[in-house]
Each structure stands twice: as C-alpha cells, then as structure tokens.
Amino acid sequence: MKPHTEVSFDKLYKDFENRIKDLEKLPRVKEEGSVEQMLTEKGFSRRDFMKWASAITAMLALPSSFTPLMADAIKVVDRLPIIWLHMAECTGCSEALLRSAHPTIDSLIFDYISLEYHETLMAAAGWQAEENIEHAMDKYKGQYILMVEGGIPTGLEGSYLTIGGHGKKGIDIAKEASDNAAAIFAIGTCSAYGGVQAAIPNPTGAVALSDVTNKTVINVPGCPPSEKNIVGTLMYYLLYGSLPALDVYNRPKWAYRLRIHDLCERRGRFDAGEFVESFGDEGAKDGYCLYKVGCKGPYTFNNCSKNKFNEDTSWPVQVGFGCIGCSEPDFWDTMGTVNEPLANKLYNTTFSGLGADATADKIGVAILAATAIGVTAHAVLALVKPPKE
Amino acid sequence: MQTVQNKDASHEEVHIEQELEFSTFYRLHHWVRVLSIIVLTATGFYLAIPVIAPAQNPEPTNFMYALFRSWHLIFGFVMISMFIGKTYYFLFVKSNRAEVKSIKDIFRLENWAKQIGYYFLVTKHPQLTGAYNVVQFIAYVAFYFISLGLIVTGLILYVHVYHEGMGGVLYDSMRYLEVMLGGLAFVRELHHLLMWGTILFVVVHVYMAIFNAVYGKEGSIDSIISGYKWHRKH
Ligand code: SF4
Ligand code: SF4
Numbered sequence: 001m002k003p004h005t006e007v008s009f010d011k012l013y014k015d016f017e018n019r020i021k022d023l024e025k026l027p028r029v030k031e032e033g034s035v036e037q038m039l040t041e042k043g044f045s046r047r048d049f050m051k052w053a054s055a056i057t058a059m060l061a062l063p064s065s066f067t068p069l070m071a072d073a074i075k076v077v078d079r080l081p082i083i084w085l086h087m088a089e090c091t092g093c094s095e096a097l098l099r100s101a102h103p104t105i106d107s108l109i110f111d112y113i114s115l116e117y118h119e120t121l122m123a124a125a126g127w128q129a130e131e132n133i134e135h136a137m138d139k140y141k142g143q144y145i146l147m148v149e150g151g152i153p154t155g156l157e158g159s160y161l162t163i164g165g166h167g168k169k170g171i172d173i174a175k176e177a178s179d180n181a182a183a184i185f186a187i188g189t190c191s192a193y194g195g196v197q198a199a200i201p202n203p204t205g206a207v208a209l210s211d212v213t214n215k216t217v218i219n220v221p222g223c224p225p226s227e228k229n230i231v232g233t234l235m236y237y238l239l240y241g242s243l244p245a246l247d248v249y250n251r252p253k254w255a256y257r258l259r260i261h262d263l264c265e266r267r268g269r270f271d272a273g274e275f276v277e278s279f280g281d282e283g284a285k286d287g288y289c290l291y292k293v294g295c296k297g298p299y300t301f302n303n304c305s306k307n308k309f310n311e312d313t314s315w316p317v318q319v320g321f322g323c324i325g326c327s328e329p330d331f332w333d334t335m336g337t338v339n340e341p342l343a344n345k346l347y348n349t350t351f352s353g354l355g356a357d358a359t360a361d362k363i364g365v366a367i368l369a370a371t372a373i374g375v376t377a378h379a380v381l382a383l384v385k386p387p388k389e
Numbered sequence: 390m391q392t393v394q395n396k397d398a399s400h401e402e403v404h405i406e407q408e409l410e411f412s413t414f415y416r417l418h419h420w421v422r423v424l425s426i427i428v429l430t431a432t433g434f435y436l437a438i439p440v441i442a443p444a445q446n447p448e449p450t451n452f453m454y455a456l457f458r459s460w461h462l463i464f465g466f467v468m469i470s471m472f473i474g475k476t477y478y479f480l481f482v483k484s485n486r487a488e489v490k491s492i493k494d495i496f497r498l499e500n501w502a503k504q505i506g507y508y509f510l511v512t513k514h515p516q517l518t519g520a521y522n523v524v525q526f527i528a529y530v531a532f533y534f535i536s537l538g539l540i541v542t543g544l545i546l547y548v549h550v551y552h553e554g555m556g557g558v559l560y561d562s563m564r565y566l567e568v569m570l571g572g573l574a575f576v577r578e579l580h581h582l583l584m585w586g587t588i589l590f591v592v593v594h595v596y597m598a599i600f601n602a603v604y605g606k607e608g609s610i611d612s613i614i615s616g617y618k619w620h621r622k623h
Contacts, residue, residue: 248564259549259573273443273453292439298549299574325574334574342577343437360578364585371589375596381510387604388513 009063016069016239023076023238035075038112044105052105059232059307060239060254073239077113080238081140082147083133084118084187085177087170088161088197088206089150093188094120096224104311106227113234130164133173137180145237146181148174148209151190151197155205171212178213183237185218186210187230189326192219192249199332210250218243219250221302223326228307229255249329251301260297260323263305266290276320279339284320294339295322302327404622410520410612412485414478418471419613425464425471426587432461433584458550465543472536491519491526514605525597528590535586541566542580549573 039049053070057063062070084094097107098121115121117133124132136144152171153160161170178184186192186209197206210217220229233252236244244252261267269275269289276283276293289295297305300323308315316323325335336345347358358366411419435441435457443453479488494500499515500523506512508524515522521529548556548563570576602610612618 248568262549271455271458272451273439273441273455273457274451275439275442296574299572299577301573328574329572331574334572334578336574341438342574343581345578360581360585364588367585367589368592371592375592378508379596379600382600382604385510387507387510 009065012062013066013069016066016073019239019241020069020072020076023079026076026079028078029081035077035109035112039105039108042108044108049105056228056232056235059228060236070235070239073235074109077109077234077238080113080234081136081144082113082115083136083140083144083177083181084115084147084149085174086119086163087148087150087174087191087209088153088204089188089190089195091120091149093149093222093224094118097227097230104227106231109231110227127165130166130168133177137177141180143182144180145234146177146184147187148177148184148191149187151194151206152209152212153197153204153206154212155203160204174209175212178209178215178217181215183218183243184209184213184215185220185230185233187220188225189221189223189331192217192221192251193329195223196332198330216243217250218246218252220255221249221251221327221329223331225327226302226304226307226309229303247301249301251327255303256301256327258301258303260300260302260305260317263303264297264317265305266317279320287320290317290320290322292341293322294324294337294341296325296328296331296335296342297323299335299342300325300328300331405619406622407617408620409616410609410618411616413616414474415485416613416616418475418478421467422471425468426591428460428464429468430584430588432457432464433581436461437581462547465540465547468536469540472540487520489519491517491521491523494519494521495523495526528594532587532590532594535583535590538583539580539587542570542576542583545570545573545576546580 036046036049050067050071053074054064054067057067057070086094097110111121117129117136119129122129122132150170152158152174154171158169158171162168163170163173189195190197190206191209193208194202194206197204198208208217208219210219218233220233222229229252232255233244236252236254244254247253247256249256261270264270266287266289269287270291274283274286274288276288276290278284279293291298295317297317302323304315304323305317308318322339324338325331328334336342343361344359347360347363436454439454439457441453443451478485494517500517503512503515504522504524507514517523519526544559545563545567548560550556552560567573567576570579598610598613602608606619608617608619
C-alpha cells in the first residue's frame with residue numbers, strides 16, 4: 001500500500017468536508033432527534049463519542065486530525081436511506097449487531113440510521129411491509145444503500161425463498177433492489193459467499209449476492225461480521241462517496257487485507273513451535289498457539305485480532321479458542337472440523353464404515369499400503385516367472 | 390563407444406556396449422530432487438501437525454516452527470529451480486533429444502500393449518525410439534504436473550508468510566490464483582494432497598527402477614549415478 005502524502009490528506013480533508021456539507025443539505029430520512037441526542041439519551045458522554053470517532057478514524061487508516069470530521073460525518077448519517085434485505089439466513093448478523101446486552105456506539109448508530117426497510121426492526125407487517133419496500137425503492141431510487149443479509153437460493157428457479165403475501169422470490173427482490181441501489185453491501189458470510197446453506201450438498205442452490213447482480217457488491221463477511229466492519233464500511237462510503245479498495249474477494253482492504261494469523265498475539269508461540277495440545281492443558285494456561293486445536297487463523301482474512309469484539313474486550317483466540325475461519329468463502333466445507341487442524345480434515349469416504357474418519361494422511365497411508373502390497377506381489381511373481389527378454 | 394567382452398557361465402560370448410544414458414546435469418538434478426523431496430516431506434508433515442515440542446528454554450529464543458518452515462521454504466525454492474532447469478533441459482538442450490522422442494512413442498498403441506504386457510510378465514519389452522517407455526513417460530509427465538501444482542500452491546502459501554521482497558512481487562498474482570483455486574484453506578489442502586501424490590510416485594518409481602535393473606540387466610540403476618548403461622550388442 002502506498003502511503004498517503006501530507007498534500008493528499010489535505011485534499012482528502014477538503015473533499016470530506018464538502019461531502020458532509022452536501023449531505024447536510026439533503027432532507028433527513030428520520031424526522032425526530034439526532035445522533036448526538038440519541039447517544040446522550042442512551043448514557044454515552046461526548047467523551048465516549050469522540051473516543052469512538054477516533055477509533056473509527058484509525059481503523060480507516062486516516063490520521064487523527066480527521067477525528068472531528070468523523071464526528072461531523074456521523075451526524076449526517078441519517079441522510080442516507082438504507083434498505084436491508086433478509087434472504088436465506090438466520091438473522092444472526094442483525095441480532096449480533098442489535099441485541100448485545102450493552103449496546104455499543106456502533107450498534108446504536110446502526111439502530112438509529114435510516115433503515116427504510118428491515119424485516120426484523122420495522123413495525124410494519126404483512127401487506128404494509130410489502131408496500132413499504134416498494135415505496136422506499138421507488139422514493140430513493142438510485143440513492144439508497146442496499147445491505148443484504150443471507151444467501152440467495154437459486155434452486156427450483158429460486159422458489160426455495162419467497163417473501164410476503166405475493167410470494168415474491170428472494171432472488172427477484174435481491175436483483176431488483178440491487179439494480180436501483182447506489183451502493184451494495186453484502187453483510188455476513190451468507191450473502192458474501194452463500195454461507196452455511198451453500199455448504200455441500202447445497203440443496204437450495206444458495207449463492208452469493210454478487211452471483212445474481214452485475215453491480216459491484218462489497219462483501220463484509222463474517223459469521224457474524226464484526227459491527228465495526230459494518231459501520232466502518234458505511235462510514236467509508238459516507239465520507240468518500242465511493243467504494244473502498246477491495247481485495248480479491250471484494251472485501252474492503254482496510255478490514256480484510258491481512259490474515260488473523262498475521263496480527264495474532266499468539267503468533268510468537270506459533271513460530272516458536274509451542275502449541276496447545278488439548279484445551280485446559282499447561283500450554284493453554286500459558287497462552288500457547290491454538291493451531292493444533294484447530295485454529296484456522298492462518299487461512300482467514302479478517303481484523304478480529306486487531307479490532308476485537310464487545311467494545312475491544314476480547315476475541316476468540318484471546319480467550320483460548322481458535323478461529324473457525326468464518327469470513328472465508330465456503331468455510332463450512334474448506335476449513336474441516338472445528339478444533340482440529342486442517343490436516344485432520346475428514347473426507348467423505350465412509351464405504352459402509354470402512355473409511356470413516358478418513359483424513360488425507362489416513363487415505364494416503366492406505367493407498368501406500370495397497371501400493372506396497374501390489375509391488376511385493378509383483379516382485380514375487382516376477383521371481384517365479386521372470387519377464388520376457 | 391566401448392565394447393566389452395563378457396563370458397558368461399555357458400561360455401557363450403556376449404558383447405555389450407556402453408551408452409551415455411544420463412548427462413551430468415540430469416543426474417545432478419535427479420539427486421538434488423531426491424534430497425529436496427525427502428526434506429520437504431519430512432518438514433511438511435511437521436508443519437501440518439507440529440509433533441515435536443521444542444526443548445524448554447527460559448529465553449524466548451525458540452523458533453522451532455519457524456526453523457522447520459525455513460528449511461521447507463529453502464528446499465521448496467531448490468525444487469523450483471530444478472523444475473525450471475529440467476523444463477529448459479527437456480525442451481531446448483540439443484544433445485537431449487531422446488527424452489523428446491518419447492512423445493512419439495506414446496502415440497503407438499502397440500507400444501502400450503507391449504509395455505503393459507511386459508509389466509504383467511506376458512510380452513516382450515517393446516523396441517522404443519525415445520528415452521522412456523510409454524507408461525514411464527506418462528508417469529513422469531504426471532509427476533511434472535504434480536510438481537507444478539506443489540510449486541504454485543506452495544508459492545500462494547509463501548506470499549502470505551513473507552510479504553516483502555519476492556513475496557511482495559508475487560502477492561497479487563498469487564492471490565488471483567488463490568481465488569481460482571477456492572481460497573487459502575483449499576490451497577493448503579491441495580498442497581498436502583499433492584505431496585501424497587509425490588510419495589506414491591516415489592514408491593512406484595523406486596520399485597520400477599529396481600525391477601528394471603534386475604530383469605533388464607542393463608545397469609539402469611547405475612546409470613543414474615555414473616551416467617552409463619549397458620546394451621547387449623547384436
Ligand atoms: S492462535 Fe491461530 S491465528 Fe494465532 S498464531 Fe496460532 S494459529 Fe495463528
Ligand atoms: S476469529 Fe475467525 S472465526 Fe472468529 S469472527 Fe474472526 S474470522 Fe470469524
């Protein structure tokens with residue numbers, strides 16, 4: 001990554017200022033209150049709020065002088081209409097964001113922002129709900145941000161997922177909503193790659209959102225994705241007015257550029273060859289690396305090791321449980337068994353029980369043994385009946 | 390070419406002649422690869438599941454896993470250079486036409502029938518124009534692609550460990566391949582499976598070499614050491 005020069009930061013600052021001014025002119029989607037008011041009501045002080053703003057600034061790799069700007073930016077967040085769709089999913093992403101015991105500033109802001117349509121949150125139901133989404137898509141055509149949670153079933157021409165009284169197919173809603181969106185974020189592993197319902201044998205033919213639309217989809221994977229990555233992606237769009245630099249899987253680079261393993265606090269233990277052998281052993285108490293008890297951090301791109309969860313309290317590896325690789329495509333299939341290293345991945349070779357629990361090494365040794373038997377038999381045979389000269 | 394007279398037990402005279410089978414480069418590259426495969430397999434098993442724990446040490450100077458990884462990478466790069474060298478040798482070295490000639494042999498059904506028959510101990514070894522018999526040639530081609538697969542998957546894994554220097558230069562292209570292969574975890578898995586392919590290749594290859602040395606009576610094992618093979622003179 002090329003470092004920004006001072007000059008370009010000055011320009012960026014001006015650009016952001018102008019963008020915020022432009023947004024300010026737009027009508028508020030929400031009539032009553034403001035973000036600041038809401039946060040004060042929820043018991044957050046201005047100091048908390050500024051701390052949060054500086055954290056987001058740092059996360060987006062901007063200099064700390066941008067912090068006041070970030071604080072201004074969040075005040076105009078209610079100018080951006082957002083439509084949130086639920087496809088084939090468990091609502092875990094929404095729930096994780098909204099139902100924490102101590103809501104974070106991220107989750108409160110998320111709750112506050114102008115969710116024009118969100119099936120879990122909205123008051124409307126039935127016909128009214130259907131009308132709402134059509135109304136929102138029409139009113140904010142080409143302006144709204146589309147956030148989609150869940151994979152898109154394509155089996156039986158998409159009829160595994162129908163929503164509402166008209167029985168509209170999920171795939172059709174997703175396509176239509178994508179066509180008219182200003183920006184599209186696939187929130188969570190399911191909508192980014194298909195998720196658990198796309199795991200082999202994928203009975204519903206679930207696919208990623210990016211597979212059903214030609215427009216650029218920004219993937220914010222995770223099961224669930226960290227709230228910071230969701231809000232950060234939104235703030236990035238709000239400030240820049242454009243899409244962030246994306247990695248090979250269309251994930252924002254500022255969040256998914258490095259592996260969990262690259263920034264893990266136990267990496268020193270890994271390189272030293274000090275591994276937890278089983279949960280609760282001496283190594284586990286000493287903070288040894290979790291590779292042998294199945295940590296998939298070496299194959300997973302995400303920023304959990306840096307940003308942590310629950311107001312920076314902790315993250316899986318810190319509490320002694322390996323990463324399960326939730327932000328990688330097809331992680332249900334490719335990461336093998338939780339709590340087992342990838343080398344112990346099992347293959348579907350049951351052969352009525354004979355090949356159960358077959359790892360690559362077990363299969364390899366079996367084939368090797370078969371080869372050895374074949375070779376020996378051949379050698380013995382050749383001794384008895386030498387080949388023709 | 391040298392001709393040597395040999396009287397065997399029945400006092401019947403057999404004349405054999407010496408032929409240069411493998412050049413110096415060929416032999417050298419073969420043994421360097423043998424060494425590399427052994428080191429890579431041994432260190433690779435450790436990297437997959439680190440079975441050896443380092444000795445207790447009060448200083449934080451133990452870098453056991455990093456050490457294994459270093460040797461794995463060093464010999465990985467040796468394998469890459471051998472791969473490039475061998476590819477060049479096969480395609481462009483003028484004195485080495487015998488290998489290329491084997492390509493023609495594989496298009497004759499008769500060669501296949503006879504070769505397989507020979508291995509099943511029922512027919513005679515076919516007369517061939519190239520350096521390798523057809524089954525052997527196909528096995529070597531397969532091994533060539535297994536090596537290629539190991540190199541590519543190995544490099545993809547490499548760029549995520551060392552982000553500067555060569556890792557940095559290769560980063561973007563390797564990530565592109567990583568996506569094509571279906572993610573880093575699968576790349577890692579594929580690397581492991583291809584290693585098993587190599588192990589099986591080595592076992593069969595060594596057996597066939599011994600088999601041919603015993604029954605071919607042409608000093609074919611010696612030829613990969615000294616370079617020379619013996620032919621019966623007709
Ligand atoms: S705990 Fe996981 S992410 Fe951390 S160093 Fe070990 S393998 Fe890597
Ligand atoms: S540590 Fe791994 S499994 Fe846990 S949230 Fe982060 S990427 Fe997902």
